[in-house]
């Protein structure tokens with residue numbers, strides 16, 4: 001039947017269905033539908049619905065978010081302080097200027113520069129089992145091994161308690177943290193959070209007992225040959241030793257060989273180092289509010305990435321969505337009352353200097369950030385929305401009537417991100433769109449985080465939904 005409808009008639013029918021969907025909500029909230037719908041809550045007014053439909057139609061027809069993502073990832077990995085990160089600053093500034101946003105500018109950020117270097121190799125050598133290469137990568141912030149590498153026996157542990165119990169055999173050896181992400185934890189970010197402590201703190205904990213280096217099992221549910229990098233930190237009270245991630249397949253191999261030959265040795269060579277800090281930048285574009293230009297709704301992602309792949313999910317996706325949100329609002333002819341601002345933060349991965357510099361900048365003195373949203377959970381299909389203020393989450397719930405068919409199952413308390421966290425103490429409400437995340441750690445911080453791992457339609461749905469929510473907030477305030 002739909003085939004016989006014209007585009008306009010189909011739209012009218014869609015509007016009708018959506019209105020029908022909202023009727024039970026109105027009834028539940030004790031709000032009677034009126035002939036003149038001015039008395040309806042703003043979230044339910046048909047004129048807003050029409051705007052939402054325009055945003056949705058434009059977004060899903062054009063899928064521009066993915067085009068932006070492809071351009072950003074075409075630069076390759078964008079390690080903080082690298083020439084590639086500089087290119088990403090220039091590219092996203094010109095991308096936003098090309099969209100005709102009201103203002104586009106950069107703000108300087110002083111960042112550290114860690115360099116991976118060329119040589120990253122590891123071998124497991126056993127008099128009983130032979131020799132096998134291990135797929136490894138240095139962890140961000142780590143120092144490198146001596147030029148000829150480190151060769152030592154291995155102590156395998158699955159917890160810091162086990163490390164402590166084995167401390168007498170640690171001196172002179174490589175500590176191997178073989179701690180898989182817990183498969184029984186349904187929420188992958190929770191499983192990641194528990195396993196990541198060994199990557200972050202493992203080197204200093206092992207160095208305290210005299211270890212020469214550490215190998216950390218990569219944080220992914222998959223078993224494959226791709227090492228996953230990430231940030232590690234040194235505790236000043238312990239000696240500094242090299243830290244590397246080993247692929248999950250490599251970790252399994254090493255574990256099994258250690259059962260047969262506990263005396264085997266691992267040889268490891270990395271060539272990473274710290275260089276002098278450099279000046280980089282946050283990149284900012286905005287649609288200036290027509291009535292309250294100093295009141296801001298922010299949507300951001302981080303422009304830097306790890307360097308083993310082009311950082312498509314993490315976090316070209318967040319940057320692309322932020323640009324697309326503004327583009328969708330502008331192209332549908334909407335003129336928000338408050339300013340809608342896209343920020344590509346620099347240096348999330350090495351500790352969030354861009355986010356702190358943004359919040360502390362003199363430019364912020366005249367501005368009031370009502371809501372800040374950061375997209376840094378990958379580019380997969382949306383499942384929910386979270387805001388740090390419960391009353392705002394509640395106020396947005398009527399929008400579920402529109403957003404449900406687009407994939408949003410819930411709106412609840414939560415949300416935030418490394419780069420927007422410093423705005424919280426200024427009274428800003430933090431938030432974010434939560435995408436499906438079961439596969440996110442397959443790609444995260446590895447060579448697999450490529451544009452092909454992101455689906456254009458799923459990414460666009462993120463932008464479409466956020467454009468609706470952000471436009472609504474820019475009109476209504478908080």
Ligand SMILES: [Zn+2]
Nearest residue numbers: 314315348376
């Ligand atoms: Zn990220």
